[in-house]
Amino acid sequence: MTDTDYRDPDALLARAGVGGNPDRDQHFLIDDRVLDRVPTYATEIDADLRHVLEVGAGTGALTDRLLAVADRVTAIERDPELAAFLREEFAAEIDAGRLTVLEGDALEVELPEFTASISNLPYGISSEIVFRLLPRGVPLVLMFQREFADRMAADPGSDDYGRLSVTAGHYADVEVVEPVPKEAFRPPPAVESAIVRTTPREPDYAVPDDEAFMDLVRAIFTQRRKTIRNAIRNTAHISGLSDPEAVVDAAGEDLMRKRAGDVTPEEFAKLARLAAEVGDP
Numbered sequence: 145m146t147d148t149d150y151r152d153p154d155a156l157l158a159r160a161g162v163g164g165n166p167d168r169d170q171h172f173l174i175d176d177r178v179l180d181r182v183p184t185y186a187t188e189i190d191a192d193l194r195h196v197l198e199v200g201a202g203t204g205a206l207t208d209r210l211l212a213v214a215d216r217v218t219a220i221e222r223d224p225e226l227a228a229f230l231r232e233e234f235a236a237e238i239d240a241g242r243l244t245v246l247e248g249d250a251l252e253v254e255l256p257e258f259t260a261s262i263s264n265l266p267y268g269i270s271s272e273i274v275f276r277l278l279p280r281g282v283p284l285v286l287m288f289q290r291e292f293a294d295r296m297a298a299d300p301g302s303d304d305y306g307r308l309s310v311t312a313g314h315y316a317d318v319e320v321v322e323p324v325p326k327e328a329f330r331p332p333p334a335v336e337s338a339i340v341r342t343t344p345r346e347p348d349y350a351v352p353d354d355e356a357f358m359d360l361v362r363a364i365f366t367q368r369r370k371t372i373r374n375a376i377r378n379t380a381h382i383s384g385l386s387d388p389e390a391v392v393d394a395a396g397e398d399l400m401r402k403r404a405g406d407v408t409p410e411e412f413a414k415l416a417r418l419a420a421e422v423g424d425p
């Protein structure tokens with residue numbers, strides 16, 4: 145907790161003249177205690193936040209807290225009225241060079257270099273944005289739907305384990321740090337939420353190409369009930385493998401007998417490496 149005098153989230157909503165539109169993925173955080181805690185999950189692992197990226201800044205209730213802990217913040221907001229409100233409300237911080245408001249779709253704007261992302265995300269873009277942010281190798285503190293958060297943090301062998309868990313687990317240690325009830329938002333979303341923190345780690349099992357790795361994982365999980373051997377064979381047209389048999393032969397019998405839900409990120413990385421070495425032209 146901090147004694148900084150933050151802008152009141154209700155007053156921000158009133159000044160912005162918005163009520164939150166679920167059709168536009170707008171659920172604003174109004175619980176001061178949650179708002180205060182969100183940045184601390186990042187400062188616990190990186191006390192010196194130089195440049196924070198916030199995706200979906202809304203009326204700026206979280207932006208305000210981020211400016212208190214970071215040297216600089218870049219806030220992306222798609223809604224033109226909210227972007228205009230942010231530029232007006234935070235004019236002093238913008239003039240001081242501490243805040244940049246990027247108006248546009250976070251999946252399309254060119255992302256700056258940043259040292260952490262802390263965001264109460266629009267849930268409609270959770271998957272795409274997380275696959276964009278994870279390869280940057282910086283800490284992420286992101287609010288998701290609870291079910292998405294659980295899938296992201298799932299271990300091999302559990303029902304929730306899938307493409308999302310593999311990709312996240314490859315780039316970072318993933319923790320669900322706080323469940324957040326619907327009442328913390330206005331309007332309340334239909335489902336419970338949770339804050340996830342990812343702490344990047346240099347995998348000791350590098351992949352040659354992030355995109356090829358993600359394509360391979362996605363392809364194999366389309367056949368999660370099949371053995372990896374058959375999944376590799378059946379999905380070469382999706383993963384882009386030119387010589388799936390060479391990968392199957394090189395990967396070893398133990399791995400080929402498993403199913404996707406039991407394969408660790410490290411083993412997927414091994415497959416991606418083999419694919420680059422023997423399976424591609």
Ligand SMILES: C[S@@+](CC[C@H](N)C(=O)[O-])C[C@H]1O[C@@H](n2cnc3c(N)ncnc32)[C@H](O)[C@@H]1O
Pocket residue numbers: 168169170171172173174199200201202203204205206220221222223226248249250251263264265266267269
């Ligand atoms: C869940 S609200 C969070 C708002 C604010 N950060 C808060 O905590 O109160 C998500 C925000 O993202 C914006 N948004 C929705 N889709 C977006 C997209 N594709 N790119 C950027 N912003 C988006 C919405 O307009 C909304 O302001």
